[in-house]
Amino acid sequence: MNSGEYWNPVLETLPREKLQQLQLKKFKSILKWAYENSPFYRSLYKGAGLEPGDIKTLDDITKVPKTEKAMLREAQGKEPYPYGSILSVPIEQVTEYRQTSGTTGQPVYHPETWQDWDWSAESWAYALYAQGYRDYDRVFLPFGYSVNIAFWAGHYAAEKIGCEVVPGGVLDTEARILKMKELKATALMATPTYILGMADTARKKLGLDPAKDLNIKKITAAGEPGACIPATKKRMEEMWGAKVYDQIGATEIGHWGFECQAQAGLHILEAFHLVEIEDIETGATITEPGKKGSMVITTFDRFAHPCIRFDSKDVIEWNPVEKCECGRTFRRLKGGVVGRADDITKVKGVLLAPTAIEEVVRSIPELGDEYEVTVTKKGDIDDITLKMEIAPDFKGNIEAVEPKLVQQLRLKTGLRYNLEFHNYGTLPRYGVKAKRFKDLRHKE
Numbered sequence: 170m171n172s173g174e175y176w177n178p179v180l181e182t183l184p185r186e187k188l189q190q191l192q193l194k195k196f197k198s199i200l201k202w203a204y205e206n207s208p209f210y211r212s213l214y215k216g217a218g219l220e221p222g223d224i225k226t227l228d229d230i231t232k233v234p235k236t237e238k239a240m241l242r243e244a245q246g247k248e249p250y251p252y253g254s255i256l257s258v259p260i261e262q263v264t265e266y267r268q269t270s271g272t273t274g275q276p277v278y279h280p281e282t283w284q285d286w287d288w289s290a291e292s293w294a295y296a297l298y299a300q301g302y303r304d305y306d307r308v309f310l311p312f313g314y315s316v317n318i319a320f321w322a323g324h325y326a327a328e329k330i331g332c333e334v335v336p337g338g339v340l341d342t343e344a345r346i347l348k349m350k351e352l353k354a355t356a357l358m359a360t361p362t363y364i365l366g367m368a369d370t371a372r373k374k375l376g377l378d379p380a381k382d383l384n385i386k387k388i389t390a391a392g393e394p395g396a397c398i399p400a401t402k403k404r405m406e407e408m409w410g411a412k413v414y415d416q417i418g419a420t421e422i423g424h425w426g427f428e429c430q431a432q433a434g435l436h437i438l439e440a441f442h443l444v445e446i447e448d449i450e451t452g453a454t455i456t457e458p459g460k461k462g463s464m465v466i467t468t469f470d471r472f473a474h475p476c477i478r479f480d481s482k483d484v485i486e487w488n489p490v491e492k493c494e495c496g497r498t499f500r501r502l503k504g505g506v507v508g509r510a511d512d513i514t515k516v517k518g519v520l521l522a523p524t525a526i527e528e529v530v531r532s533i534p535e536l537g538d539e540y541e542v543t544v545t546k547k548g549d550i551d552d553i554t555l556k557m558e559i560a561p562d563f564k565g566n567i568e569a570v571e572p573k574l575v576q577q578l579r580l581k582t583g584l585r586y587n588l589e590f591h592n593y594g595t596l597p598r599y600g601v602k603a604k605r606f607k608d609l610r611h612k613e
């Protein structure tokens with residue numbers, strides 16, 4: 170019998186030392202499991218001369234070879250079909266098929282046993298509870314229920330808490346909005362791009378103001394950066410008259426980070442995962458705040474398709490270790506995932522994160538939500554063009570915002586841009602996840 174309470178006062182407020190002991194114990198246990206049950210992991214570790222017993226302290230874990238998406242892809246498509254040698258349980262125990270979205274190539278197949286799937290929902294439940302989801306909530310899920318993981322575990326997690334879950338699967342955007350209105354739904358989960366897009370559709374096509382005409386009080390935003398970018402979060406919260414919480418996970422990893430009601434950075438679900446941050450250029454481990462790096466993550470307690478020291482390429486930065494006002498001791502990240510290591514490119518010798526540009530564009534009320542960044546080469550010199558849309562209700566002279574824009578971009582990114590202002594509605598629109606950064610330097 171489930172009480173629907175996902176606040177574990179022991180686990181979630183463990184002192185640092187105790188939490189690290191727990192993490193070490195769980196790390197050793199999943200490492201041993203993978204070594205004994207997955208031919209892929211056994212051969213990877215044997216190749217590196219590593220035995221599970223070699224790991225005695227948390228400092229030892231950097232001896233464990235990392236994994237990355239390309240390795241997972243290469244291992245799949247073979248027996249036991251289609252998961253290949255990573256599969257660590259008899260295939261009869263697999264109850265769920267999911268896959269990655271394939272935005273960076275061939276999708277990675279992901280199997281779960283019923284126990285693993287329950288774990289996935291459980292880890293989401295801790296996050297939703299921290300965001301104030303309770304049994305009286307009516308939660309609307311406007312996503313395409315399909316082969317991609319998307320909000321599937323969010324659906325099951327909300328049910329575990331005792332919420333009433335409304336699956337808004339094949340409905341179109343207008344029908345979803347009308348259904349939310351009709352049922353007085355109180356909560357919603359979607360990607361930031363879709364959250365902004367839905368509000369736009371509500372106003373333009375249906376003449377509804379989501380902040381006044383709908384009853385949504387909280388929104389869990391996942392799938393891309395957005396809720397971690399202050400200006401984007403503010404736009405979403407104002408449009409919906411709701412609190413917006415950042416949440417993050419990936420098909421291969423599971424759900425690993427969430428913002429709580431204090432909205433003070435992204436808590437890592439440390440009882441379920443071990444996060445390391447690596448310097449993008451040197452590969453050294455970063456343990457202190459003040460420097461961004463690429464995430465290497467291990468998932469505990471999920472056994473069919475182990476995820477051990479997975480190089481996720483998410484760019485993150487530690488927050489100082491201090492107790493959050495919510496009471497949880499799980500360590501937080503400053504902001505959230507600020508980009509992908511693949512997207513963080515050197516432009517004119519400066520490391521540029523596209524999210525920093527978004528933060529500037531969306532903090533200027535005269536501009537719309539859409540923008541596009543293109544990097545090209547003029548001779549030997551990098552050239553960056555930033556296209557923006559003028560806000561639909563802005564009637565003044567847009568050139569007047571240019572000095573403020575130039576100054577903010579210099580401050581946040583250290584770079585100069587060719588600025589182009591376009592009429593509202595002329596830049597490409599994206600349904601679920603946006604692709605606004607285009608690096609064309611190596612494509613000529």
Ligand SMILES: [Zn+2]
Pocket residue numbers: 429430431436493494495496497
């Ligand atoms: Zn908190």
